[in-house]
Amino acid sequence: MDVLSVDLKDRGYNIYIDKGLLRNIDDILLECGIDDNIFIISDRNVAKHYLDILLSKLNTKVTGYCILEPGEQSKSIDTAKKVYEKMLEAGCNRKTTLISLGGGVVGDLTGFVAATFMRGINFVQVPTTLLSQVDSSIGGKVGVNFKNYKNIIGSFYQPKGVIIDTETLKTLDEREIINGLGEVFKYGLIMDYDFFLWLNDNLNSILKLENNYIMNIVKKSLNIKKIIVQKDEKESNIRKVLNFGHTIGHGIETLDDFNTFKHGEAVVLGMMLESLISTEMGLIDRKYYIKIIDSLSRLVSPVKFSAFEQKQIMNAIKHDKKNEKGKIVLVLPIGKGRVNIYNNVDEKLIEKS
Ligand code: NAD
Ligand code: ZN
Incomplete structure (x- = not known):
């Protein structure tokens, strides 16, 4: 088992990573200081x-659970309300720990829900998609x-611990793995070019979910994210680099009513378009741009862009909450494995790309 610790000012926590960890979840929860009064959301x-x-391992420690409909539409206030109701019925209180x-x-x-129920209770993340694990x-x-x-x-609102069982990825289809790989390739492009090259060289083994490769991906990705989050937990400055591909990606998701594209796929398309803007601005050369496009096209075909008018994407971007004072904030590549934050990108350049 690998353990990464996330060190934050007021509370740190551990991330536990290994194949088959669910079978030891009771021991790991004890290590996180959680013994009983657990409510599971899935x-x-x-x-x-x-x-x-989980139920067989945790047994009487579980006070109740709530099973949601799968899909983005469950990420709503209405669903949160249903969960609060179930929690109250089950007798949850300030000492309850939620497991996601x-x-x-x-x-x-x-x-x-954990952040808001009784002004904040403990929660533990047990992520089961590649996107959520990385x-x-x-x-x-x-x-x-x-x-x-x-x-x-x-x-x-930080969790009390994160328990990653890479074996759970086995029940996902390939599209969900690619969804997660969008964010993984992003880490390479923003901070670790050698990792980006490694991903390109090993994509076939990764898609076959060979455990050594998956463990490497999860550990490398989380290390990069952890370094950034530790420096800037509330996204005042450097954490914004994690939004590479996301300004345009969110625009695409908004237009798409969250139906055709998965988040990671929209981010891949966003990274392609943002890299083009970077090339137009002279921040990267054409050779590097082609390398990025060739690599990302193995995940999502750029043909999918044609579904939207650039003007529509632009309008959607203007509503992105990350933009400040009407100016468009973009994270753009400036070299191999390096990006920079640009606070005032010319709208026309985006429409043209
Ligand atoms: P998801 O949670 O909808 O899961 C995708 C699908 O896979 C669902 O149908 C789910 O039921 C199914 N599933 C999950 N695990 C499975 C497993 N092991 N076996 C079989 N089926 C399984 O989607 P996601 O891609 O994991 O997450 C997308 C969400 O994450 C978006 O809402 C996005 O905004 C959010 N997100 C948040 C952050 C953050 O920092 N908080 C970062 C990136 C994305
Ligand atoms: Zn994302």
């Missing part, structure tokens, strides 16, 4: 495979969507 797809393992068993949707919602389960961003705006209601 979704139907995940519960089908893994809820019984599922992907980013269950994780973001559980974190939001990204959403750490960093403390929790929240729900509202009126077609993604993550517009939420908070920064």
Whole structure:
């Protein structure tokens, strides 16, 4: 088992990573200081495979559970309300610990409920998609969507621990693995070019979910995210680099009503377009741009862009909550494995790209 510690000013926590960890979840929870009064939140797809393992391991320590409908639409205030109701029925109190068993949707919602129930209770992330294992389960961003705006209601609220069982990825289809790889390739492009090259060389083994490769991906990704989050927990400055591909990616997701594209796929398309803007601005040369496009095209075909008009994407971007005073904030590549934050990118350049 690998253990990474996330050290934050007021509370740190451990991330436990290994194949088959769910079978030891009781011991790991004890290590996190959690003994009983546990309430589990999961979704139907995940519960089908893994809820019984948790229930049998934790037994009487579980006060209750709530199983959500799978999908982005569950990340809502309405769902949070249903969860609060179930928690009250089950007798949850200030000492209850929530366990989020599922992907980013269950994780973001559980974190939001944990942050708000009785002004904040403990929660533990047990991420079961690649995206949630390499990204959403750490960093403390929790929240729900509202009126077609993604993550517009939420908070920064850190978990008490993160338990990553790489074996759970076996029940995901390839598209979900690619969804997570979008964020993984992003880490390479923003901070570790050697990792980016390694990903390109080993994509086939990664897609076959060979455990050594998956362990490497999860550990490398979380290390990069952890270094950034430790420096800037509340995203005042450097944490913004994690938004590479996301300004345009979120624009695409908004236009798409969150249906056709998965988050990681929209981010891949966003990284392609943002790299083009970077080339137009003379920040990277054409050779590097082609390398990025060739590599990302193995994940998502750029043909998918044609579904939207550039002007529509622009309008959606203008509503992105990360933009300040009407100016468009973009994270753009400036060299191999390096990006910079640009606070005032010319709209016309984006429409043209
Ligand atoms: P998801 O939670 O919707 O999971 C994808 C699908 O896989 C769902 O149908 C789910 O039921 C199913 N599933 C999950 N684990 C499974 C397993 N092991 N076996 C079989 N099926 C399984 O989606 P996601 O991609 O994990 O997360 C996307 C969400 O994460 C978005 O809402 C996004 O905004 C959020 N996110 C948050 C952060 C953050 O920092 N908090 C970062 C990135 C993304
Ligand atoms: Zn993302």
